[in-house]
Amino acid sequence: MKICVLVKQVPDAAVEKRVNESTGRLDRSGEKNLNPFDTHAIEAAMQVKEGGKADVEEIVAVTMGPDNAQRALHKAVSLGADRSIQLTDDALAGSDVCATGYALAKVLEAEAPDLVLLGQQSDDGECYTIGAVVADHLKMPSLTQVIKMDVGDGSLRCERQAEYGYDTVDIALPAVISVGDAINEPRYPSLKAIMGAKKKQLDRKAIADAGIEPDRVGAEGSRTSVEAINPPPPKQAGEIIEDEDTNETVEKIVAWLDERKLLA
Amino acid sequence: MSGILTYALHYGSEINKNSTGAISEAARLATEIGGEAHAVVVGEDVSDELCQSIGAYGASKVYRARAPEGLAQPVVDVMAKLISDRGYSYALFGGGLLGFEIGAGLTARLSAGVTMEVTDVKAVDGKLVAVRPILQDSSVVDSGYVGEPGIIIGRLNAFEADGSQDGGSTEVEDVEVELSEWSTKATMVARGEQRGADVNIEDADVLVAGGRGLGRADGFAELCEPLAEALGGAVAATRAVVDAGWYSYSAQIGQTGKTVAPKLYLAAGISGAIQHKVGMQGAENIVAINKDPNAPIFEFSDLGVVGDLNKIMPKLTEAVRARRGG
Ligand SMILES: Cc1cc2nc3c(=O)[nH]c(=O)nc-3n(C[C@H](O)[C@H](O)[C@H](O)COP(=O)(O)OP(=O)(O)OC[C@H]3O[C@@H](n4cnc5c(N)ncnc54)[C@H](O)[C@@H]3O)c2cc1C
Ligand SMILES: Nc1ncnc2c1ncn2[C@@H]1O[C@H](COP(=O)(O)O)[C@@H](O)[C@H]1O
Numbered sequence: 085m086k087i088c089v090l091v092k093q094v095p096d097a098a099v100e101k102r103v104n105e106s107t108g109r110l111d112r113s114g115e116k117n118l119n120p121f122d123t124h125a126i127e128a129a130m131q132v133k134e135g136g137k138a139d140v141e142e143i144v145a146v147t148m149g150p151d152n153a154q155r156a157l158h159k160a161v162s163l164g165a166d167r168s169i170q171l172t173d174d175a176l177a178g179s180d181v182c183a184t185g186y187a188l189a190k191v192l193e194a195e196a197p198d199l200v201l202l203g204q205q206s207d208d209g210e211c212y213t214i215g216a217v218v219a220d221h222l223k224m225p226s227l228t229q230v231i232k233m234d235v236g237d238g239s240l241r242c243e244r245q246a247e248y249g250y251d252t253v254d255i256a257l258p259a260v261i262s263v264g265d266a267i268n269e270p271r272y273p274s275l276k277a278i279m280g281a282k283k284k285q286l287d288r289k290a291i292a293d294a295g296i297e298p299d300r301v302g303a304e305g306s307r308t309s310v311e312a313i314n315p316p317p318p319k320q321a322g323e324i325i326e327d328e329d330t331n332e333t334v335e336k337i338v339a340w341l342d343e344r345k346l347l348a
Numbered sequence: 349m350s351g352i353l354t355y356a357l358h359y360g361s362e363i364n365k366n367s368t369g370a371i372s373e374a375a376r377l378a379t380e381i382g383g384e385a386h387a388v389v390v391g392e393d394v395s396d397e398l399c400q401s402i403g404a405y406g407a408s409k410v411y412r413a414r415a416p417e418g419l420a421q422p423v424v425d426v427m428a429k430l431i432s433d434r435g436y437s438y439a440l441f442g443g444g445l446l447g448f449e450i451g452a453g454l455t456a457r458l459s460a461g462v463t464m465e466v467t468d469v470k471a472v473d474g475k476l477v478a479v480r481p482i483l484q485d486s487s488v489v490d491s492g493y494v495g496e497p498g499i500i501i502g503r504l505n506a507f508e509a510d511g512s513q514d515g516g517s518t519e520v521e522d523v524e525v526e527l528s529e530w531s532t533k534a535t536m537v538a539r540g541e542q543r544g545a546d547v548n549i550e551d552a553d554v555l556v557a558g559g560r561g562l563g564r565a566d567g568f569a570e571l572c573e574p575l576a577e578a579l580g581g582a583v584a585a586t587r588a589v590v591d592a593g594w595y596s597y598s599a600q601i602g603q604t605g606k607t608v609a610p611k612l613y614l615a616a617g618i619s620g621a622i623q624h625k626v627g628m629q630g631a632e633n634i635v636a637i638n639k640d641p642n643a644p645i646f647e648f649s650d651l652g653v654v655g656d657l658n659k660i661m662p663k664l665t666e667a668v669r670a671r672r673g674g
Binding site for chain 1: 357359364366418419420421424444445446448449451452453455456457459460461462463464465477481482483484485486487488489490491492493494495498501528529530531533534535536537538539540541542543554579587588590591592597604611612622633634635641646647648649650651652653654655656659660663664666667668671672
C-alpha cells in the first residue's frame with residue numbers, strides 16, 4: 085500500500101499573519117514551518133504503517149509551494165515519510181482553492197496512491213476544503229475531519245463528528261481522508277531523523293512535469309478574485325488582567341463579575 | 349438563468365437550521381440579482397411534507413433525489429448535474445461540515461470558484477460578492493467570482509432563516525441522478541451517535557467552558573464543575589476535549605456543536621478558534637482564562653485573564669462561593 089500525505093508550509097504561528105495590500109495575497113515572508121495540522125496526517129500514516137493491518141511500502145509527502153517550501157518536506161520526512169515531492173513553479177503563484185486542488189491532484193494521479201491523507205486545515209489558508217477538491221479530481225471517496233481510522237480489508241472504518249453527533253463511515257480504498265487534530269498525538273522527530281531528512285529523495289516538479297494545464301492554475305487560472313481587503317469591524321478591546329498575585333487576580337475577577345450583576 | 353441553488357441538510361423530519369438560513373439568504377439574493385432560489389434535498393425517504401416545508405424559507409422549487417443520507421459525495425453528483433443541466437449561477441451553503449465538503453466537491457467538478465467561512469454576501473451589478481474574514485478574523489476579504497458557477501459556503505449562523513413566506517406554491521420535483529462510482533464507495537454505518545451524558549446547556553445563564561488547556565479529563569470534575577456550581581451555571585466544552593473523550597458531546601459549543609448566548613461565558617483553557625467562537629460569540633459577557641497572551645480568545649473576550657487556570661480556578665471558585673454565600 086502506498087500512502088501520500090499532503091503537507092503545506094505555512095508562516096510560523098508565532099509570527100503575525102499579514103496580507104500584502106497590493107497583491108491581495110497572504111504575505112508569506114518570514115519564518116516558515118510545516119503546517120501543524122499536517123503533522124497529524126503524517127502520524128496517521130505512520131500508525132497505519134506500524135499498525136500491522138496493512139502492508140505499507142511507502143509514505144510520500146507531497147507539497148505545492150515556493151522554492152523554500154522544502155523545509156516543510158524535510159520536517160515531514162523527519163517525522164516518517166520515506167520520500168517527498170515538491171510541485172513548484174512560478175506559474176502556480178496566486179492559485180486559489182480550485183487551482184490548488186487541481187494541481188495537487190495531478191501530482192497525486194501520477195503517484196497512484198491507495199490512500200491520500202491531509203490535515204484538517206492549513207494554518208494560514210483555513211479553507212478546510214482541499215481534501216474534498218482533490219478527491220473529486222481523483223475520483224475517490226473521501227471524508228474530512230476524521231478522528232478515528234481503522235484499517236480493514238481494502239477499506240477504512242472512519243469516525244468523525246458531523247452536525248448531529250458522531251458518524252461512523254466505511255470507505256473503500258483508494259480514498260482521500262483529511263484527519264482532525266484529535267486523531268493522534270504526533271511524535272517528535274529523533275535527532276537522527278532530522279539529520280537524515282535532507283538525504284532522502286526529494287523530487288521537484290514543474291507544472292509541465294505533472295501535466296498541469298497552465299491556464300488552470302496561478303492567479304490567471306483562479307476562479308475567485310479578491311475585490312477588496314478591509315479591516316474587521318472595530319470592536320472594543322476587552323480588559324486584560326495579568327495574573328501575578330492570584331489572590332489579587334481573583335479579587336479583580338469577582339469585582340468585575342459583581343459590577344455586571346453576574347453574582348446575584 | 350441566474351438562479352441560486354442551495355442544499356437543505358436534514359436529519360429525521362427536520363431541516364438543519366443553517367440550511368434554512370442559507371435558503372432564506374439565497375431567496376433574498378436571488379431577488380437582487382434576478383432569478384430564483386431553489387433547494388436540493390437528498391435522502392433515502394424524504395417526505396413531501398419535508399420538501400414542502402422548505403418553501404416557507406423562500407425556495408420556489410425543491411428538488412428531491414434518492415441517495416444515501418449524511419454523506420457529501422452523492423449530493424455533489426446531484427447538484428453538479430442540476431447546475432450543468434439547468435444553469436445556476438451560484439451554489440450557496442449554510443455553515444456546517446457537509447456544506448464544506450459538498451461545496452469543495454462542486455469546485456472540482458465544475459471548475460468553480462469557492463469562498464468559505466462567508467459572513468455576508470453582497471449583490472453588486474447583478475453578481476454576488478462573498479465577504480470572508482481571514483487570518484483569524486484579522487482582515488476581511490471581498491471575494492468575487494470569475495465565471496459561473498460561484499460556490500459560497502457560509503459560516504455557522506451567518507445567514508438568518510426567515511420562515512415566513514407562503515410556501516404553498518413550492519414545486520417539488522423528483523430528480524434521478526446516477527451516482528458517480530466513487531460516491532458509492534462510502535457507507536454510513538452509524539449516524540449521529542451521541543457520546544457521553546445528555547446535558548442541557550442551552551438554558552443556562554452561566555456557562556463555564558473547558559478546553560484542552562485543562563490538560564486532563566479530570567480537569568472538568570476538579571475545576572470546571574465546582575466553579576459552574578458556585579456561579580449557578582452549567583459546564584460546556586470545546587470539540588478538542590469532546591473528541592478526546594474528556595467531556596460529553598452534548599456540552600460542545602461551536603460549529604458542529606451547540607450555539608449558546610448565556611449572560612456569562614467563562615472560557616478556561618480555550619484558544620478561541622473560529623469554529624468555537626461561532627457558537628458562543630453571542631454571550632453577553634465573555635471571560636477568558638488562558639496562559640498564552642496571544643490566544644485568539646482575548647480578541648473577543650470582555651475580560652481576559654492571562655494566567656494558569658490551575659492556580660486561578662480553585663481560588664476563583666472559593667471567592668465566588670464566599671460572595672454568593674453558597
Ligand atoms: C470543520 C470543523 C468543525 C469544528 N467544530 C468545532 C466545534 O463545534 N467546537 C469547537 O470547540 N471546536 C470545533 N472545531 C475545532 C477548533 O478548530 C479548535 O481546534 C478547537 O476549538 C480547539 O479547542 P481548545 O480551545 O480546547 O484547544 P486548543 O486550541 O488546543 O487550546 C488550548 C488553550 O489552552 C491554553 N492553555 C494550556 N494550558 C493552560 C493552562 N494551564 N492555563 C490556562 N490556559 C492554558 C493554551 O494556551 C491554548 O490557548 C472544529 C474544527 C473544524 C475544522
Ligand atoms: N499547497 C499545498 N500543498 C500541499 N498540501 C496542501 C496545500 N494546501 C493545502 N494542503 C493540504 O490540505 C489541507 C487543508 O488545507 P486547507 O483546505 O487550505 O485548509 C492541509 O492540511 C494540507 O494537508
